[in-house]
Amino acid sequence: MLWRITYFLLWQFAGGGLGLWQGGPWGAALGAALAAWAWFVWDLLRGVRVLRWLRNGDLADVPVMRGIWGEAADRARRLLRRQESQIRESQDRLQEILAALQATPNGVVLLDAQCRIEWCNQMAANQFGFDAQRDVMQSIGNLVRDPDFTAYLAEQDFGSDVVLEGRFSTPSRPVRISVHLHPYGDGRTLLLSRDVTALEQADAMRRDFVANVSHEIRTPLTVLTGFVETLQTLPLAADERSRYLGMMAQQALRMQSVVQDLLTLSRLEGSPLPGMAEWTPVQALLTRCEDEGRALSALLTQNQAPHVLQFPSEDQLRTEGDIAGVSAELQSAMSNLISNAVRYTPAGGSITVEWLRLADGSAVFSVRDTGPGIAPEHIPRLTERFYRVDRSRSRETGGTGLGLAIVKHVLQRHGAALDIRSTVGKGSVFSVTFPANRLRGFALRG
Ligand code: ADP
Numbered sequence: 001m002l003w004r005i006t007y008f009l010l011w012q013f014a015g016g017g018l019g020l021w022q023g024g025p026w027g028a029a030l031g032a033a034l035a036a037w038a039w040f041v042w043d044l045l046r047g048v049r050v051l052r053w054l055r056n057g058d059l060a061d062v063p064v065m066r067g068i069w070g071e072a073a074d075r076a077r078r079l080l081r082r083q084e085s086q087i088r089e090s091q092d093r094l095q096e097i098l099a100a101l102q103a104t105p106n107g108v109v110l111l112d113a114q115c116r117i118e119w120c121n122q123m124a125a126n127q128f129g130f131d132a133q134r135d136v137m138q139s140i141g142n143l144v145r146d147p148d149f150t151a152y153l154a155e156q157d158f159g160s161d162v163v164l165e166g167r168f169s170t171p172s173r174p175v176r177i178s179v180h181l182h183p184y185g186d187g188r189t190l191l192l193s194r195d196v197t198a199l200e201q202a203d204a205m206r207r208d209f210v211a212n213v214s215h216e217i218r219t220p221l222t223v224l225t226g227f228v229e230t231l232q233t234l235p236l237a238a239d240e241r242s243r244y245l246g247m248m249a250q251q252a253l254r255m256q257s258v259v260q261d262l263l264t265l266s267r268l269e270g271s272p273l274p275g276m277a278e279w280t281p282v283q284a285l286l287t288r289c290e291d292e293g294r295a296l297s298a299l300l301t302q303n304q305a306p307h308v309l310q311f312p313s314e315d316q317l318r319t320e321g322d323i324a325g326v327s328a329e330l331q332s333a334m335s336n337l338i339s340n341a342v343r344y345t346p347a348g349g350s351i352t353v354e355w356l357r358l359a360d361g362s363a364v365f366s367v368r369d370t371g372p373g374i375a376p377e378h379i380p381r382l383t384e385r386f387y388r389v390d391r392s393r394s395r396e397t398g399g400t401g402l403g404l405a406i407v408k409h410v411l412q413r414h415g416a417a418l419d420i421r422s423t424v425g426k427g428s429v430f431s432v433t434f435p436a437n438r439l440r441g442f443a444l445r446g
Pocket of ligand 1: 340344369374387389391395428
Protein backbone atom coordinates (compact mmCIF):
# COMPACT_ATOMS: atom_id res chain seq x y z
CA MET A 1 0.00 0.00 0.00
CA LEU A 2 2.88 2.26 0.91
CA TRP A 3 4.40 1.70 -2.51
CA ARG A 4 1.13 2.53 -4.16
CA ILE A 5 0.93 5.92 -2.38
CA THR A 6 4.62 6.53 -3.06
CA TYR A 7 4.11 5.81 -6.77
CA PHE A 8 1.09 8.09 -6.88
CA LEU A 9 3.02 10.92 -5.20
CA LEU A 10 5.99 10.38 -7.52
CA TRP A 11 3.65 10.74 -10.53
CA GLN A 12 2.20 13.92 -8.95
CA PHE A 13 5.62 15.37 -8.33
CA ALA A 14 6.80 14.52 -11.82
CA GLY A 15 3.60 15.98 -13.42
CA GLY A 16 3.68 19.05 -11.13
CA GLY A 17 7.44 19.61 -11.72
CA LEU A 18 7.00 19.34 -15.49
CA GLY A 19 3.99 21.75 -15.35
CA LEU A 20 5.94 24.23 -13.19
CA TRP A 21 8.82 24.22 -15.60
CA GLN A 22 6.59 24.75 -18.60
CA GLY A 23 3.81 27.05 -17.25
CA GLY A 24 4.45 28.35 -13.78
CA PRO A 25 2.12 27.61 -10.80
CA TRP A 26 -0.96 27.04 -13.01
CA GLY A 27 1.09 24.70 -15.15
CA ALA A 28 2.15 22.87 -11.96
CA ALA A 29 -1.51 22.37 -10.90
CA LEU A 30 -2.49 21.16 -14.40
CA GLY A 31 0.55 18.88 -14.57
CA ALA A 32 -0.31 17.33 -11.16
CA ALA A 33 -3.95 16.80 -12.25
CA LEU A 34 -2.89 15.23 -15.56
CA ALA A 35 -0.36 13.08 -13.73
CA ALA A 36 -3.13 11.90 -11.34
CA TRP A 37 -5.29 10.96 -14.32
CA ALA A 38 -2.43 9.25 -16.08
CA TRP A 39 -1.68 7.28 -12.93
CA PHE A 40 -5.36 6.38 -12.62
CA VAL A 41 -5.52 5.16 -16.26
CA TRP A 42 -2.25 3.22 -15.88
CA ASP A 43 -3.54 1.61 -12.68
CA LEU A 44 -6.88 0.85 -14.34
CA LEU A 45 -5.11 -0.86 -17.25
CA ARG A 46 -3.16 -3.03 -14.79
CA GLY A 47 -6.40 -3.92 -13.01
CA VAL A 48 -8.07 -4.75 -16.36
CA ARG A 49 -5.13 -7.02 -17.25
CA VAL A 50 -5.54 -8.93 -13.97
CA LEU A 51 -9.31 -9.11 -14.40
CA ARG A 52 -8.97 -10.39 -17.99
CA TRP A 53 -6.58 -13.08 -16.79
CA LEU A 54 -8.93 -14.01 -13.93
CA ARG A 55 -11.77 -14.42 -16.42
CA ASN A 56 -9.97 -17.12 -18.44
CA GLY A 57 -8.00 -18.46 -15.43
CA ASP A 58 -5.12 -19.75 -17.57
CA LEU A 59 -2.36 -20.63 -15.12
CA ALA A 60 0.23 -20.65 -17.91
CA ASP A 61 -0.40 -16.93 -18.66
CA VAL A 62 -0.30 -15.22 -15.24
CA PRO A 63 0.35 -11.43 -15.59
CA VAL A 64 3.68 -10.53 -13.99
CA MET A 65 3.59 -7.16 -12.29
CA ARG A 66 4.51 -5.38 -9.13
CA GLY A 67 2.39 -3.67 -6.55
CA ILE A 68 -1.05 -4.43 -5.29
CA TRP A 69 -2.30 -5.86 -8.62
CA GLY A 70 0.75 -8.08 -8.87
CA GLU A 71 0.10 -9.44 -5.39
CA ALA A 72 -3.61 -9.92 -6.16
CA ALA A 73 -2.67 -11.84 -9.34
CA ASP A 74 -0.13 -13.93 -7.46
CA ARG A 75 -2.55 -14.83 -4.67
CA ALA A 76 -5.26 -15.68 -7.19
CA ARG A 77 -2.74 -17.84 -9.07
CA ARG A 78 -1.88 -19.74 -5.88
CA LEU A 79 -5.52 -20.23 -5.04
CA LEU A 80 -6.25 -21.48 -8.54
CA ARG A 81 -3.26 -23.82 -8.44
CA ARG A 82 -4.36 -25.27 -5.06
CA GLN A 83 -7.89 -25.68 -6.34
CA GLU A 84 -6.63 -27.35 -9.50
CA SER A 85 -4.51 -29.83 -7.56
CA GLN A 86 -7.46 -30.58 -5.26
CA ILE A 87 -9.66 -31.26 -8.29
CA ARG A 88 -6.95 -33.46 -9.81
CA GLU A 89 -6.59 -35.36 -6.53
CA SER A 90 -10.31 -35.96 -6.19
CA GLN A 91 -10.51 -37.01 -9.85
CA ASP A 92 -7.68 -39.48 -9.26
CA ARG A 93 -9.50 -40.78 -6.18
CA LEU A 94 -12.71 -41.14 -8.17
CA GLN A 95 -10.83 -43.02 -10.90
CA GLU A 96 -9.31 -45.31 -8.25
CA ILE A 97 -12.71 -46.02 -6.73
CA LEU A 98 -14.20 -46.69 -10.18
CA ALA A 99 -11.24 -48.95 -11.01
CA ALA A 100 -11.85 -50.86 -7.75
CA LEU A 101 -15.54 -51.17 -8.63
CA GLN A 102 -14.50 -52.38 -12.10
CA ALA A 103 -12.26 -54.99 -10.51
CA THR A 104 -14.94 -56.47 -8.24
CA PRO A 105 -16.21 -59.84 -9.42
CA ASN A 106 -19.76 -58.54 -8.91
CA GLY A 107 -21.82 -56.25 -11.09
CA VAL A 108 -22.16 -52.66 -9.79
CA VAL A 109 -24.67 -50.11 -11.18
CA LEU A 110 -25.14 -46.59 -9.77
CA LEU A 111 -28.68 -45.34 -10.30
CA ASP A 112 -29.96 -41.77 -9.87
CA ALA A 113 -33.19 -40.85 -8.10
CA GLN A 114 -35.16 -41.68 -11.28
CA CYS A 115 -33.49 -45.11 -11.54
CA ARG A 116 -31.38 -44.05 -14.53
CA ILE A 117 -27.95 -45.56 -14.94
CA GLU A 118 -25.25 -43.09 -13.91
CA TRP A 119 -22.42 -45.59 -14.12
CA CYS A 120 -22.01 -49.36 -14.34
CA ASN A 121 -19.00 -51.65 -14.32
CA GLN A 122 -18.16 -54.10 -17.11
CA MET A 123 -19.39 -57.10 -15.10
CA ALA A 124 -22.87 -55.59 -14.75
CA ALA A 125 -22.80 -54.67 -18.44
CA ASN A 126 -22.02 -58.30 -19.30
CA GLN A 127 -24.58 -59.76 -16.92
CA PHE A 128 -27.44 -57.51 -18.09
CA GLY A 129 -26.29 -56.94 -21.65
CA PHE A 130 -25.81 -53.16 -21.15
CA ASP A 131 -23.44 -50.98 -23.09
CA ALA A 132 -21.45 -49.25 -20.33
CA GLN A 133 -21.14 -46.03 -22.40
CA ARG A 134 -24.23 -45.93 -24.58
CA ASP A 135 -26.74 -46.82 -21.86
CA VAL A 136 -25.67 -44.11 -19.41
CA MET A 137 -28.74 -42.14 -18.24
CA GLN A 138 -31.08 -44.78 -19.62
CA SER A 139 -33.78 -45.99 -17.23
CA ILE A 140 -32.82 -49.44 -15.90
CA GLY A 141 -36.48 -50.47 -15.99
CA ASN A 142 -36.41 -50.10 -19.80
CA LEU A 143 -33.24 -52.15 -20.14
CA VAL A 144 -34.00 -55.04 -17.75
CA ARG A 145 -37.39 -56.31 -18.81
CA ASP A 146 -37.71 -59.26 -16.43
CA PRO A 147 -41.12 -58.94 -14.65
CA ASP A 148 -39.55 -60.10 -11.36
CA PHE A 149 -37.05 -57.26 -11.59
CA THR A 150 -39.74 -54.72 -12.50
CA ALA A 151 -41.75 -55.75 -9.43
CA TYR A 152 -38.63 -55.66 -7.24
CA LEU A 153 -37.68 -52.20 -8.50
CA ALA A 154 -41.20 -50.90 -7.92
CA GLU A 155 -41.37 -52.33 -4.40
CA GLN A 156 -38.00 -50.86 -3.39
CA ASP A 157 -37.69 -53.62 -0.80
CA PHE A 158 -34.04 -53.15 0.05
CA GLY A 159 -34.03 -55.99 2.58
CA SER A 160 -34.22 -58.79 0.02
CA ASP A 161 -32.75 -59.70 -3.35
CA VAL A 162 -34.18 -61.15 -6.52
CA VAL A 163 -32.72 -63.87 -8.77
CA LEU A 164 -33.05 -63.30 -12.50
CA GLU A 165 -32.17 -65.14 -15.68
CA GLY A 166 -28.89 -63.73 -17.07
CA ARG A 167 -29.04 -61.83 -20.36
CA PHE A 168 -27.18 -64.54 -22.28
CA SER A 169 -28.71 -67.52 -20.50
CA THR A 170 -29.65 -70.49 -22.69
CA PRO A 171 -31.31 -73.79 -21.72
CA SER A 172 -28.00 -75.62 -22.19
CA ARG A 173 -25.97 -72.93 -20.37
CA PRO A 174 -28.24 -71.32 -17.81
CA VAL A 175 -27.00 -68.16 -16.09
CA ARG A 176 -28.64 -66.98 -12.88
CA ILE A 177 -27.99 -63.52 -11.49
CA SER A 178 -28.85 -62.40 -7.98
CA VAL A 179 -29.69 -58.67 -7.80
CA HIS A 180 -29.76 -56.54 -4.64
CA LEU A 181 -30.64 -52.81 -4.37
CA HIS A 182 -29.13 -50.60 -1.67
CA PRO A 183 -30.21 -46.96 -1.10
CA TYR A 184 -27.51 -44.30 -0.74
CA GLY A 185 -27.01 -40.53 -1.05
CA ASP A 186 -30.05 -38.36 -1.76
CA GLY A 187 -32.48 -40.84 -3.29
CA ARG A 188 -29.83 -42.70 -5.28
CA THR A 189 -29.63 -46.49 -5.47
CA LEU A 190 -26.73 -48.89 -5.73
CA LEU A 191 -27.48 -52.09 -7.61
CA LEU A 192 -25.23 -55.07 -6.89
CA SER A 193 -25.49 -58.19 -9.02
CA ARG A 194 -23.81 -61.56 -8.52
CA ASP A 195 -23.59 -64.65 -10.73
CA VAL A 196 -25.14 -67.41 -8.61
CA THR A 197 -25.29 -70.07 -11.35
CA ALA A 198 -22.57 -72.24 -9.82
CA LEU A 199 -24.07 -71.82 -6.36
CA GLU A 200 -27.53 -72.83 -7.54
CA GLN A 201 -26.09 -75.75 -9.49
CA ALA A 202 -24.10 -76.91 -6.45
CA ASP A 203 -27.24 -76.61 -4.37
CA ALA A 204 -29.24 -78.63 -6.90
CA MET A 205 -26.44 -81.22 -7.05
CA ARG A 206 -26.39 -81.48 -3.28
CA ARG A 207 -30.18 -81.95 -3.20
CA ASP A 208 -29.98 -84.57 -5.98
CA PHE A 209 -27.14 -86.30 -4.19
CA VAL A 210 -29.02 -86.46 -0.88
CA ALA A 211 -32.11 -87.73 -2.72
CA ASN A 212 -30.02 -90.35 -4.55
CA VAL A 213 -28.27 -91.54 -1.40
CA SER A 214 -31.59 -91.75 0.46
CA HIS A 215 -33.07 -93.71 -2.42
CA GLU A 216 -30.11 -96.10 -2.66
CA ILE A 217 -30.28 -96.83 1.07
CA ARG A 218 -34.05 -96.79 1.43
CA THR A 219 -34.70 -99.38 -1.26
CA PRO A 220 -32.71 -102.23 0.33
CA LEU A 221 -33.84 -101.06 3.76
CA THR A 222 -37.51 -101.41 2.74
CA VAL A 223 -36.84 -104.91 1.37
CA LEU A 224 -34.95 -105.81 4.54
CA THR A 225 -37.76 -104.54 6.79
CA GLY A 226 -40.25 -106.54 4.74
CA PHE A 227 -38.26 -109.73 5.28
CA VAL A 228 -37.89 -109.02 8.99
CA GLU A 229 -41.66 -108.61 9.31
CA THR A 230 -42.25 -111.83 7.37
CA LEU A 231 -39.84 -113.72 9.61
CA GLN A 232 -41.49 -112.25 12.68
CA THR A 233 -45.07 -112.98 11.68
CA LEU A 234 -45.03 -116.13 9.56
CA PRO A 235 -44.06 -119.58 10.81
CA LEU A 236 -41.60 -120.54 8.02
CA ALA A 237 -39.94 -123.81 7.27
CA ALA A 238 -36.19 -123.98 7.96
CA ASP A 239 -35.13 -123.91 4.28
CA GLU A 240 -37.42 -120.99 3.54
CA ARG A 241 -36.11 -119.18 6.57
CA SER A 242 -32.54 -119.61 5.42
CA ARG A 243 -33.46 -118.47 1.88
CA TYR A 244 -35.01 -115.30 3.36
CA LEU A 245 -31.99 -114.73 5.55
CA GLY A 246 -29.78 -115.08 2.47
CA MET A 247 -31.77 -112.42 0.65
CA MET A 248 -31.62 -110.19 3.73
CA ALA A 249 -27.86 -110.56 3.85
CA GLN A 250 -27.73 -109.56 0.17
CA GLN A 251 -29.67 -106.33 0.84
CA ALA A 252 -27.52 -105.55 3.86
CA LEU A 253 -24.41 -106.07 1.72
CA ARG A 254 -25.82 -103.73 -0.90
CA MET A 255 -26.29 -100.98 1.66
CA GLN A 256 -22.81 -101.63 2.96
CA SER A 257 -21.31 -101.25 -0.52
CA VAL A 258 -23.12 -97.94 -1.08
CA VAL A 259 -21.92 -96.59 2.26
CA GLN A 260 -18.41 -97.91 1.58
CA ASP A 261 -18.26 -96.21 -1.84
CA LEU A 262 -19.63 -92.96 -0.42
CA LEU A 263 -16.96 -93.00 2.25
CA THR A 264 -14.29 -93.67 -0.39
CA LEU A 265 -15.51 -90.69 -2.40
CA SER A 266 -15.57 -88.34 0.56
CA ARG A 267 -12.10 -89.55 1.61
CA LEU A 268 -10.81 -88.85 -1.91
CA GLU A 269 -12.32 -85.36 -1.82
CA GLY A 270 -10.80 -84.58 1.55
CA SER A 271 -7.31 -86.00 1.20
CA PRO A 272 -4.29 -84.10 -0.15
CA LEU A 273 -3.16 -84.70 -3.74
CA PRO A 274 -0.94 -87.76 -4.11
CA GLY A 275 2.73 -86.84 -4.22
CA MET A 276 5.60 -88.47 -6.09
CA ALA A 277 7.10 -90.25 -3.09
CA GLU A 278 5.15 -93.52 -3.24
CA TRP A 279 6.09 -95.76 -6.20
CA THR A 280 4.34 -99.06 -6.97
CA PRO A 281 5.48 -101.60 -9.58
CA VAL A 282 3.02 -101.71 -12.48
CA GLN A 283 3.44 -105.48 -12.37
CA ALA A 284 2.08 -105.69 -8.81
CA LEU A 285 -0.95 -103.57 -9.70
CA LEU A 286 -1.83 -105.56 -12.80
CA THR A 287 -1.27 -108.94 -11.18
CA ARG A 288 -3.77 -108.02 -8.46
CA CYS A 289 -6.18 -106.73 -11.08
CA GLU A 290 -5.90 -110.05 -12.89
CA ASP A 291 -6.49 -112.10 -9.72
CA GLU A 292 -9.57 -110.05 -8.79
CA GLY A 293 -10.94 -110.02 -12.34
CA ARG A 294 -10.61 -113.79 -12.74
CA ALA A 295 -12.21 -114.44 -9.33
CA LEU A 296 -15.18 -112.16 -10.10
CA SER A 297 -15.64 -113.68 -13.54
CA ALA A 298 -15.62 -117.19 -12.07
CA LEU A 299 -18.24 -116.13 -9.52
CA LEU A 300 -20.54 -114.53 -12.10
CA THR A 301 -20.30 -117.21 -14.79
CA GLN A 302 -20.82 -120.28 -12.60
CA ASN A 303 -22.33 -123.11 -14.68
CA GLN A 304 -22.09 -120.92 -17.81
CA ALA A 305 -19.56 -120.41 -20.57
CA PRO A 306 -16.59 -118.65 -18.91
CA HIS A 307 -15.30 -115.26 -19.99
CA VAL A 308 -12.19 -115.16 -22.12
CA LEU A 309 -9.87 -112.97 -20.06
CA GLN A 310 -6.59 -111.65 -21.46
CA PHE A 311 -4.00 -109.78 -19.42
CA PRO A 312 -0.48 -108.57 -20.25
CA SER A 313 2.07 -111.36 -19.90
CA GLU A 314 4.33 -111.55 -16.86
CA ASP A 315 7.27 -111.05 -19.20
CA GLN A 316 5.93 -107.72 -20.39
CA LEU A 317 4.97 -106.51 -16.93
CA ARG A 318 8.39 -107.27 -15.47
CA THR A 319 9.90 -104.51 -17.60
CA GLU A 320 7.17 -101.90 -17.14
CA GLY A 321 8.70 -100.15 -14.14
CA ASP A 322 6.81 -98.22 -11.47
CA ILE A 323 4.02 -95.72 -11.18
CA ALA A 324 3.81 -92.86 -8.67
CA GLY A 325 0.72 -92.26 -6.55
CA VAL A 326 -1.40 -93.83 -3.86
CA SER A 327 -1.17 -97.51 -4.59
CA ALA A 328 -4.55 -98.41 -3.04
CA GLU A 329 -6.32 -95.71 -5.07
CA LEU A 330 -4.69 -96.73 -8.35
CA GLN A 331 -5.47 -100.36 -7.64
CA SER A 332 -9.12 -99.59 -6.91
CA ALA A 333 -9.53 -97.49 -10.09
CA MET A 334 -7.99 -100.13 -12.36
CA SER A 335 -9.87 -103.00 -10.69
CA ASN A 336 -13.10 -101.03 -10.98
CA LEU A 337 -12.78 -100.84 -14.78
CA ILE A 338 -12.03 -104.55 -15.00
CA SER A 339 -14.86 -105.41 -12.61
CA ASN A 340 -17.29 -103.36 -14.75
CA ALA A 341 -16.14 -105.14 -17.92
CA VAL A 342 -16.61 -108.55 -16.24
CA ARG A 343 -19.98 -107.59 -14.71
CA TYR A 344 -21.50 -106.15 -17.88
CA THR A 345 -20.11 -108.70 -20.36
CA PRO A 346 -22.37 -111.74 -20.73
CA ALA A 347 -20.93 -115.22 -20.08
CA GLY A 348 -18.70 -116.38 -22.92
CA GLY A 349 -17.68 -112.83 -23.88
CA SER A 350 -14.10 -111.64 -23.81
CA ILE A 351 -12.25 -109.03 -21.80
CA THR A 352 -8.81 -107.79 -22.83
CA VAL A 353 -6.63 -105.77 -20.51
CA GLU A 354 -3.58 -103.99 -21.94
CA TRP A 355 -0.74 -101.81 -20.70
CA LEU A 356 1.00 -99.89 -23.47
CA ARG A 357 3.93 -97.47 -23.32
CA LEU A 358 3.71 -94.57 -25.77
CA ALA A 359 6.61 -92.83 -27.47
CA ASP A 360 6.19 -89.67 -25.31
CA GLY A 361 6.78 -91.73 -22.15
CA SER A 362 3.14 -91.89 -21.07
CA ALA A 363 1.33 -95.21 -20.65
CA VAL A 364 -2.16 -96.38 -21.52
CA PHE A 365 -4.05 -98.88 -19.43
CA SER A 366 -7.07 -100.17 -21.34
CA VAL A 367 -9.92 -102.59 -20.69
CA ARG A 368 -11.78 -103.80 -23.76
CA ASP A 369 -14.91 -105.94 -23.53
CA THR A 370 -17.44 -107.51 -25.85
CA GLY A 371 -20.36 -106.52 -23.61
CA PRO A 372 -23.58 -104.70 -24.53
CA GLY A 373 -21.83 -101.40 -25.28
CA ILE A 374 -23.08 -97.98 -24.23
CA ALA A 375 -25.14 -95.56 -26.35
CA PRO A 376 -23.26 -92.29 -27.07
CA GLU A 377 -25.71 -90.09 -25.12
CA HIS A 378 -24.86 -91.92 -21.88
CA ILE A 379 -21.09 -91.78 -22.21
CA PRO A 380 -20.51 -88.20 -20.95
CA ARG A 381 -22.66 -88.92 -17.89
CA LEU A 382 -21.20 -92.29 -16.81
CA THR A 383 -18.87 -90.75 -14.23
CA GLU A 384 -21.72 -88.89 -12.47
CA ARG A 385 -22.61 -90.27 -9.07
CA PHE A 386 -25.37 -92.91 -9.24
CA TYR A 387 -25.69 -92.63 -13.03
CA ARG A 388 -26.49 -96.02 -14.49
CA VAL A 389 -27.45 -97.08 -18.00
CA ASP A 390 -28.86 -100.42 -16.97
CA ARG A 391 -30.13 -100.22 -13.40
CA SER A 392 -31.15 -103.83 -13.00
CA ARG A 393 -27.88 -105.24 -14.42
CA SER A 394 -25.91 -102.90 -12.16
CA ARG A 395 -27.82 -104.00 -9.04
CA GLU A 396 -27.81 -107.70 -9.99
CA THR A 397 -24.04 -107.68 -10.07
CA GLY A 398 -23.60 -105.63 -6.90
CA GLY A 399 -23.05 -102.23 -8.54
CA THR A 400 -23.59 -99.03 -6.59
CA GLY A 401 -23.50 -96.53 -9.47
CA LEU A 402 -20.50 -94.89 -7.81
CA GLY A 403 -17.69 -96.96 -9.34
CA LEU A 404 -16.85 -94.71 -12.29
CA ALA A 405 -17.26 -91.58 -10.13
CA ILE A 406 -14.53 -93.00 -7.88
CA VAL A 407 -12.39 -93.94 -10.91
CA LYS A 408 -12.67 -90.42 -12.34
CA HIS A 409 -11.72 -88.87 -9.03
CA VAL A 410 -8.70 -91.11 -8.50
CA LEU A 411 -7.48 -90.51 -12.04
CA GLN A 412 -7.88 -86.74 -11.78
CA ARG A 413 -5.84 -86.77 -8.59
CA HIS A 414 -3.08 -88.66 -10.40
CA GLY A 415 -3.09 -86.42 -13.47
CA ALA A 416 -4.45 -89.26 -15.61
CA ALA A 417 -7.30 -89.07 -18.13
CA LEU A 418 -10.15 -91.49 -18.76
CA ASP A 419 -11.40 -92.10 -22.28
CA ILE A 420 -14.53 -94.15 -22.99
CA ARG A 421 -15.32 -95.53 -26.44
CA SER A 422 -18.20 -97.85 -27.04
CA THR A 423 -20.41 -99.31 -29.76
CA VAL A 424 -23.83 -100.60 -28.80
CA GLY A 425 -24.01 -104.35 -29.35
CA LYS A 426 -20.24 -104.68 -29.82
CA GLY A 427 -18.56 -103.65 -26.61
CA SER A 428 -16.64 -100.91 -24.87
CA VAL A 429 -13.07 -99.74 -24.32
CA PHE A 430 -12.21 -97.82 -21.16
CA SER A 431 -8.67 -96.42 -21.39
CA VAL A 432 -6.61 -94.47 -18.93
CA THR A 433 -3.57 -92.43 -19.96
CA PHE A 434 -1.00 -91.97 -17.19
CA PRO A 435 1.38 -89.02 -17.67
CA ALA A 436 5.08 -89.68 -18.26
CA ASN A 437 6.14 -87.84 -15.10
CA ARG A 438 4.38 -90.43 -12.94
CA LEU A 439 6.19 -93.37 -14.55
CA ARG A 440 9.74 -94.56 -14.15
CA GLY A 441 12.00 -97.51 -14.81
CA PHE A 442 10.54 -98.65 -18.11
CA ALA A 443 13.02 -101.01 -19.75
CA LEU A 444 12.91 -101.56 -23.50
CA ARG A 445 12.76 -105.23 -24.33
CA GLY A 446 15.15 -106.49 -26.96
P1 ADP B 1 -22.14 -99.50 -11.34
O1 ADP B 1 -21.80 -99.75 -9.96
O2 ADP B 1 -23.59 -99.37 -11.61
O3 ADP B 1 -21.45 -100.40 -12.29
P2 ADP B 1 -20.37 -97.50 -12.40
O4 ADP B 1 -20.20 -96.10 -11.99
O5 ADP B 1 -19.21 -98.41 -12.29
O6 ADP B 1 -21.61 -98.02 -11.59
O7 ADP B 1 -20.86 -97.51 -13.90
C1 ADP B 1 -21.90 -96.64 -14.28
C2 ADP B 1 -22.72 -97.26 -15.39
O8 ADP B 1 -21.94 -97.36 -16.57
C3 ADP B 1 -23.13 -98.66 -15.09
O9 ADP B 1 -24.31 -98.69 -14.34
C4 ADP B 1 -23.32 -99.23 -16.49
O10 ADP B 1 -24.61 -98.94 -16.94
C5 ADP B 1 -22.30 -98.49 -17.32
N1 ADP B 1 -21.09 -99.29 -17.58
C6 ADP B 1 -19.93 -99.20 -16.90
N2 ADP B 1 -19.01 -100.02 -17.41
C7 ADP B 1 -19.61 -100.65 -18.45
C8 ADP B 1 -19.18 -101.64 -19.41
N3 ADP B 1 -17.94 -102.14 -19.39
N4 ADP B 1 -20.08 -102.04 -20.33
C9 ADP B 1 -21.32 -101.52 -20.37
N5 ADP B 1 -21.78 -100.60 -19.48
C10 ADP B 1 -20.94 -100.17 -18.57
